[in-house]
Amino acid sequence: MLPPPETTVGLPVRTVLPALGAGIERAGVVVLVAPPGTGKTTLVPLALADRVPGRVVVAEPRRVAARAAARWMASLLGERVGDRVGFAVRGERRVGPATRVEVVTTGVLVRRLQRDPELAGVDAVILDECHERHLDSDLALAFVAEVRATLRPDLRLVAMSATADTRRLAQVLDAAVIEAHAATYPVEVHWCPPAGRVEPTHGPRVDPRLLDHVAATVRRALADGPGDVLVFLPGARELTTVAGRLTGLGVDVVTLHGRQTGANQDAALRPGPRRRVVLATSIAESSLTVPGVRAVVDSGLSRVPRTDHARGLDALVTVAVSRASAAQRAGRAGREAPGRVYRCWSPAQHERLPARAEPEIATADLTGLALELALWGHPDGAGLALPDPPPAGALRVAQDTLRALGAIDAEGRVTERGRAIAAAGTHPRLARALLDGAAAVGGVRAAEVVALLAEDAPATGGDDLVAAWRGRRKDAPAAWRQEVQRLSRMVPDRAATSLPDDQAVGLVVGLAYPERLARARRSGGTAYLMAGGTAADLAPGSGLAGTPWLAVADADRTPGAPTARIRLAVPVDEGTARRAGAALVSQTTEVGWIDGDVVARRIDRLGAITLVERALTDPDPELVRSALLDGLRREGLRLLTWSREAVALRDRLAFCRWTLGEPWPDVSDAALLARAGTWLGPELGRARHRADLGRVAVEVALRRLLAWPEAARLDQVAPERIEVPSGSRIRVDYTDPAAPALAVKVQEVFGWPEVPRLADGRVPVVLRLLSPAGRPTAVTQDLGSFWKSGYPQVRAELRGRYPRHPWPDDPAAATATRRTSPRGR
Known part of the structure; x- marks a missing residue:
């Protein structure tokens, strides 16, 4: 041949x-x-x-x-x-x-x-x-x-x-x-970056100023030499925009992209009767020869699939081309004769471009690939001659999606429903929407919506998909009609109910993307929460603003942005949302620490969206107990009422732990919170709300931490009070576990040769000696030394001020007293 x-x-x-x-x-x-x-x-x-x-x-x-x-x-x-x-x-x-x-x-x-x-x-x-x-x-x-x-x-x-x-x-x-080496003609490179500022691309958006610059560069290419001009742009919308800027040039302006009919595509690949400007997407990079081309104008952009697996968002985004793609594009100008390429970027920007484009398997939604692998009998791709293995995380997300669609079973094997989905010849999500939506909205309507969703960027002029669908039906391109006919043959055209257009379109969209069903965060606003948990906003001035529910067909999120941007959606009512997202509807009983108290409620949800919330009057006591413990962990021990006795007991226990170690209990905040379920015991079991925690008898509860024999030895090791020579029983201050202190008047410790010792004689008490009026006069742990050297100075300073109190010359031999001296002595 x-x-x-x-x-x-x-x-x-x-x-x-x-x-x-x-x-x-x-x-x-x-x-x-x-x-x-x-x-x-x-x-x-x-x-x-x-x-x-x-x-x-x-x-x-x-x-x-x-x-x-x-x-x-x-x-x-x-x-x-x-x-x-x-x-x-x-x-x-x-x-x-x-x-x-x-x-x-x-x-x-x-x-x-x-x-x-x-x-x-x-x-x-x-x-x-x-x-x-x-x-x-x-x-x-x-x-x-x-x-x-x-x-x-x-x-x-x-x-x-x-x-x-x-x-x-x-x-x-x-x-x-x-x-095989090509005998191509030389191609002269012209660097043509825009003179003014051009915003970087975000999602599918391209700055109109760049498109203006591309159109101006096309005019320059036409003036510089003979031949047709091939222009590379990222997508069909940009082709239409630039075509509108090239009127009145005396040349034929034709487009070449994947959504055209075969006849229109074929026409773009044939020489015309006069000079042409061929506006093309990346489909013209290789495999095709566009005859007559002597100049290429390259926008430097391409549209590729990207998936945000964490948020369930997948879309076509606009990115800079690789150096390999730029070389392929430039080569189109040298197929038949010496040519020229006009690159709409600078040499410095060119050096920063990636060497080659990433393979789709590294960045795209893998749901369709995962279904094909399951059909082939290799669910994870292992053992196949794939140039690159599918990323494990992306493949896992894809398989989870297929299980949710009923396309594969728990072991990853394809089901009969999965075979029907694969036979539809479109993305598994859209195939599911076609198969399940046809019974509700009719086969033709379902096929029309699916055919529209399958396009890379339905031309709408806005974010209302219903308007786009009606416009497409009114002026249907042949390629879209052919796809609708193909899809319609796979399903019966019998609808069980007659839904209005917006609900019919919304149901099909919701069946395809149930996790993108979204409810307004507040009445009349533009902020929404999707069922998948992603926050999303409508564009300012959107005609969909204020709609309580949306079925979102397209949304993307700029890296670093707190929310996604809704690009295309359909207003729906709650009933349609529930119907489309039936697999995401759940009813849960929730008992937890919420907004500072125990909340017990029964919640109906659509994914992350709360539909109905009702208070529970008889929550499970164990769940309430867990919620209270969670509240303590979050807000701390301040939720309890700490009486003077409870604080004193905790300080005594802390002293024992500090001095003697285990088995004396750790009563730090962290330790008490970790064991709260043990030492709070029955008191916690009787509590139902935050206020009940404030009524817990903390002193009683703390004693549960003491095991035998420590419980019996506590008063011996760390007595609450110590009897001084005067007969008074003075409370010991254990605030500093390393230095327990006794605040006592000087006259009450006359005759005491040394300070008492705690913890089985290990720790001397710090005496904080007070004046008769209760004011600090001295601090000591060595009474013998104080009586000899410190006391004379205290006596000299205070006996004139307090003459009715005894100030003996020899306090070590004097009798302690709580009283003043008799009058006249």
């Missing part, structure tokens, strides 16, 4: 076809590295068809590339698409009985492998653009490799990449690498 050389002159891959054929015959698998423009996508399949008797299947990552490749190969053979060369993409297939080369998307190949792992009638598989690392591309590579290893060792495999970074790919496949 290889066309004659004169029809493919200048295609460098032709020179390596003999080596490629020999490698395939020898090992059955080859990695081919060939930059864009070498002819690998068209010549290799035709050459391989000459070597095998069966069909050659070529897998492309995008539908537009699959159709374009089939059309170009058929034209080289002088035939129509569907003869010896055909294609199959989602919703469209053009093949016939004579077809030898069939070009498919990687997603179609994965579905075909799941249905028929042996690929009956297929003798060779070519995986094109493996470097792009889409999820379907990785799965197709892994599945075909396992088929070769276990079922079809005769199946040939060629993995083709446009970049030379193929070490991992060759290692995974255990394959030799063959390289």
Whole structure:
């Protein structure tokens, strides 16, 4: 089937076809590295068809590339698409009985492998653009490799990449690498950063000032030289915006993106009758040749999937391109002649770009991949030839989602419902919404909403999804109509009830994303709480503001922002929210320490959203006890009423612990809180609220900490009071456990030769000697020394002030007294 050389002159891959054929015959698998423009996508399949008797299947990552490749190969053979060369993409297939080369998307190949792992009638598989690392591309590579290893060792495999970074790919496949070098034309680089300030991208948003600058750069490229201009922008919205800024130039402005119909995409890949500006997303980076292009204007942006696994948010976000992608884009200007590339950033910014884009498996939502792995029989991907293993955390989240959808069982095996979800050919969440929503809203309405949700960014002009749905129905693009028809065929169009449009759309959205059902935090506000626990806000001025409930279709969160931003949503009532999020509805009995007291209530919740709250009159006593203990741990022992006696007892126990150690109990705050359930005992069992803790007899409770024989020895080791020579029983101050103190008048300790000792004689008491009026006069632990040297000075200072009190010359031999001296003495 290889066309004659004169029809493919200048295609460098032709020179390596003999080596490629020999490698395939020898090992059955080859990695081919060939930059864009070498002819690998068209010549290799035709050459391989000459070597095998069966069909050659070529897998492309995008539908537009699959159709374009089939059309170009058929034209080289002088035939129509569907003869010896055909294609199959989602919703469209053009093949016939004579077809030898069939070009498919990687997603179609994965579905075909799941249905028929042996690929009956297929003798060779070519995986094109493996470097792009889409999820379907990785799965197709892994599945075909396992088929070769276990079922079809005769199946040939060629993995083709446009970049030379193929070490991992060759290692995974255990394959030799063959390289074809492109004879491209030189491309002159123009650095064109915006002159003014441009805000960095947040989520899907692109600063309009950057789009203005891109449009101005396109005008410059048109003026600088001949040929068509290919412009790279991140998404369909930006294509429309820039197209609106390029009127009146005398050129045709056409767009090329994934949401267009096949006819419109194909038209963008054909030369026009006059000069053109082709506005394209990243689908034009590789696999495709846009004829006539002599200049490329690169915005430097790309739209990629990102998932916030912690908050359950997944979306397409706008990021800077990698240096590898920038090189691919620039190369489009040098396919047919010397060209120019206008990069809308500076050389310094270019050096800070990542070397290459991250593979989708590292950043994207893995729910679809996890379902395919489960269908294949490898739920965790172990043992498969995946270029990179799925991140464990992201895969676990995906598997939890599939279990919630009923798609896999507890062991990760796919269920019959999971097979039905997979057969829908869309994201598992959307497939679930289609299957379950059809019975409530009708198959057509469910299919319409799912088709809208499947788009990367439904054009709404706002955040009201119902308005977008009505607008789409009124002016439906062919691609959307085709997808609706495809999805409608999978479900019956019989609705059990007739729901209004907003509730019907909201129900389908809620079935797809139940954790994004959201209720307003306050009446009339723009702040919401999602069922998954994420706080989210509507944009200022949103027409949805004040809606009590929303079913959120799209939300994202800027790194560092405290809340998510709601991008697309539907107003719903509480009944619809309960219906859509039925699996998240729960009723719990909650007894806990909340806002400073014990709260006992029964709560109906939708995920993190409280629906109904009722007080409990007869809560479980054990739960109340746990709540009180939690309150003590949070707020401390100040919740108890500490009488003078309780404080004194605690100080005595602290002295015993300090002096003698174990088994005397630790009565520090931390220790008492840790054992509160033990020493508070019955008093805690009788308490129901915060106020009850204040009525606990703390002194009685503390004594429970004392075991025998310590309880019997407490008054001996740390007496509450000490009798002094005057006969008075004075309370000991144990505030400082290292230095227990006795505050006593000097006259009451006359005759005492030394201070008493506590803790079995280990610790001398500190005497705080007072004047007859109770004022401090001296402090000592050595009475013998005080009587000799300290007392004379105290006597000289105080006997004139207190003449009716005894001041003997020899206090050590005097009689202690609490009374004054008789009058006249």
